[in-house]
Amino acid sequence: MIVKHFQEVEPKVSPDSPGVEVRWVLGKPDGAPRFAMRVIEVAPGHATPRHQHWWEHEVFVLEGEGVVWSRAGERVLRPGVAVYVPGNEEHQFLNTGTGPLRFICVIPHTESGS
């Protein structure tokens, strides 16, 4: 069994996602065989890239205010909201509040992920 507070995990910032920090909280290095749990934090006024990929997202909003965009429209995010993004569906998470937008995002293991 592995137990850790998510803030013990070093956040990663991608050059193509300013204002977005990703913590790989549980995943392959912990021995997890199938999927990884990340905690993503989007700073006020920022958003994740609008993109798509083969893998699905299972998301749970922990803190903050925002919207999730898809071609079908925008939906409001607040703490306690869960989002299922199917594989190959274009999507984007935007912080519309004044504090951080923080959410859990679970994905299957991919070659690029850890």
Add this chain to the structure above:
Amino acid sequence: MIVKHFQEVEPKVSPDSPGVEVRWVLGKPDGAPRFAMRVIEVAPGHATPRHQHWWEHEVFVLEGEGVVWSRAGERVLRPGVAVYVPGNEEHQFLNTGTGPLRFICVIPHTESGS
């Protein structure tokens, strides 16, 4: 894309787990192909069954105080703590506080799960 607040999902109570409510927030009925996100709530003074199974848990504590037990000992749970329970490891989540202990628990699809 599917968006819902977790409290829109009907909680399920198992007769062998008094004081424990499970909401299957995202899973097979939503089209999720690989894993399910549940929100589990343990009432004060209660605990999940001490058990083991082939599938792993990836857990994130949302609210409350508790401990997670394994044969290696007990570890403290508080909001923001993540727990990886490997498959086939005996485990139990206990509420040691005065309010609900609420956590996310992600599991791979099993035949019995939804």
